[in-house]
Amino acid sequence: MADHHADLFISGGGIAGQVTASAFAAAGFSVVLVDPFVPVTTAGDEKSDLRSTAFLQPARGLFDRIGLWDVLAPHAKPLDQLAVIDTVGWPPEIRDRRVFQASDMSNDPFGWNLMNWVVRREIWAYLQDQPRITALYGVGFKSIVNRSEEIIVTLDNGDRVRARMGIAADGKFSPLREAVGITVSTTRYGQKSLAFTVTHDQPHDNISTEVYNEGGPFTIVPLPDINERNASAIVWMNQGPRAVELMNMPVPDFEEVMYQRSTGLLGRMHLEGNRSLWPIITQTADQLAAGRVAVVAEAAHALPPIGAQGLNTSLNDVITLLDLAGAQPGNLGSPAMMRAYEKARGTDIARRAKVIDLFNRVTRSGDGVLQAVRLMGLKAVHDVAPMRKSVMRAGLGPR
Numbered sequence: 001m002a003d004h005h006a007d008l009f010i011s012g013g014g015i016a017g018q019v020t021a022s023a024f025a026a027a028g029f030s031v032v033l034v035d036p037f038v039p040v041t042t043a044g045d046e047k048s049d050l051r052s053t054a055f056l057q058p059a060r061g062l063f064d065r066i067g068l069w070d071v072l073a074p075h076a077k078p079l080d081q082l083a084v085i086d087t088v089g090w091p092p093e094i095r096d097r098r099v100f101q102a103s104d105m106s107n108d109p110f111g112w113n114l115m116n117w118v119v120r121r122e123i124w125a126y127l128q129d130q131p132r133i134t135a136l137y138g139v140g141f142k143s144i145v146n147r148s149e150e151i152i153v154t155l156d157n158g159d160r161v162r163a164r165m166g167i168a169a170d171g172k173f174s175p176l177r178e179a180v181g182i183t184v185s186t187t188r189y190g191q192k193s194l195a196f197t198v199t200h201d202q203p204h205d206n207i208s209t210e211v212y213n214e215g216g217p218f219t220i221v222p223l224p225d226i227n228e229r230n231a232s233a234i235v236w237m238n239q240g241p242r243a244v245e246l247m248n249m250p251v252p253d254f255e256e257v258m259y260q261r262s263t264g265l266l267g268r269m270h271l272e273g274n275r276s277l278w279p280i281i282t283q284t285a286d287q288l289a290a291g292r293v294a295v296v297a298e299a300a301h302a303l304p305p306i307g308a309q310g311l312n313t314s315l316n317d318v319i320t321l322l323d324l325a326g327a328q329p330g331n332l333g334s335p336a337m338m339r340a341y342e343k344a345r346g347t348d349i350a351r352r353a354k355v356i357d358l359f360n361r362v363t364r365s366g367d368g369v370l371q372a373v374r375l376m377g378l379k380a381v382h383d384v385a386p387m388r389k390s391v392m393r394a395g396l397g398p399r
């Protein structure tokens, strides 16, 4: 049993926890981070996180600021354009296609796409070299005493951590969030999402494409080449039973259905590795802080995977906490800091959750009226320049 002392205790070493640790260490704070699982750092392992993340501009700004971009950049694919294709029926018939250009907004791409397992591998290696970070993988959070001046955490190996502040970055079912008594509100849709990687015959030209049809979007996000072949990450939302059927379909049949669902846009697509299946929910924490503990990322908000909002919203939590801590380092974890965090993030999180919930309900529907609304909405958002720009700006997140 060991006793650890640090400015900050972080429960959860997923991408959000890893970035939080890197950010606070770069700002001069000492950090203890724990996670019961060692990150999976290969694509082939059945526990590998086969999702990708399109990191938007504010995330890139954070990575530049804390020195992480240099380790991530070699694995990133820029996203220069976003195409939205509206289809109906089966095989999908294209009703409309609209393209949004990043150059409408600035000289930067919309974002940069990286595989999640690669991000975890790279940041994990980076954390090992940071003298202010004690990263304990294979050890989980167990219990907490949330005092007015400090927190005292017990880990599942019996070690104790005393810190000025705690951050719950331990996912949707966050044990630290629960231990400090923060409840959640959850909406279930009966949808699931497949996530996997493909290689394909035609180049993606750095265009991310969302193909809408009943059940939800089929999203194609460019990746760097795999073995000199064009590659993309796919997120494919469906009603639960259909998603399970697709998950278990023999590969040749699956590739045929996928080809049709993509409208043949990138030519034939070949599955690379495993398929993974994710339940789709909207879940928000009813408070963002309790005592000296703040909740961030999926511990605070889990959203349907539409518009690359999930982890990007999470990194906006981290940026806010970092700015507050940097402005008054002596007040780390104080009631004033926690109130300021809730005030700064509460409205944005609630608004994003509401918009994505509504968007998901309209876009997944097989109802003719809602499908007409979907088509009209797409045309209006794209064709009216001020609306297009403000929607794109809102999608990119706060600056």
Ligand SMILES: Cc1cc2nc3c(=O)[nH]c(=O)nc-3n(C[C@H](O)[C@H](O)[C@H](O)COP(=O)(O)OP(=O)(O)OC[C@H]3O[C@@H](n4cnc5c(N)ncnc54)[C@H](O)[C@@H]3O)c2cc1C
Binding pocket: 011, 012, 013, 014, 015, 016, 017, 034, 035, 036, 037, 051, 052, 053, 054, 055, 116, 139, 140, 141, 142, 169, 170, 171, 172, 175, 193, 194, 195, 235, 278, 296, 297, 298, 299, 305, 308, 309, 310, 311, 312, 313, 314
């Ligand atoms: C199909 C799909 C596609 C997505 N695509 C995008 C996208 O393009 N862009 C985007 O921004 N977002 C996207 N998202 C959302 C994004 O993937 C998630 O928000 C993100 O991966 C969650 O990261 P996290 O660190 O919050 O949680 P997690 O990755 O769940 O990490 C939580 C960590 O906490 C640890 N933990 C559990 N128990 C304990 C304990 N007792 N003590 C300590 N640690 C513990 C776990 O082991 C885990 O490592 C997508 C989501 C889905 C489902």
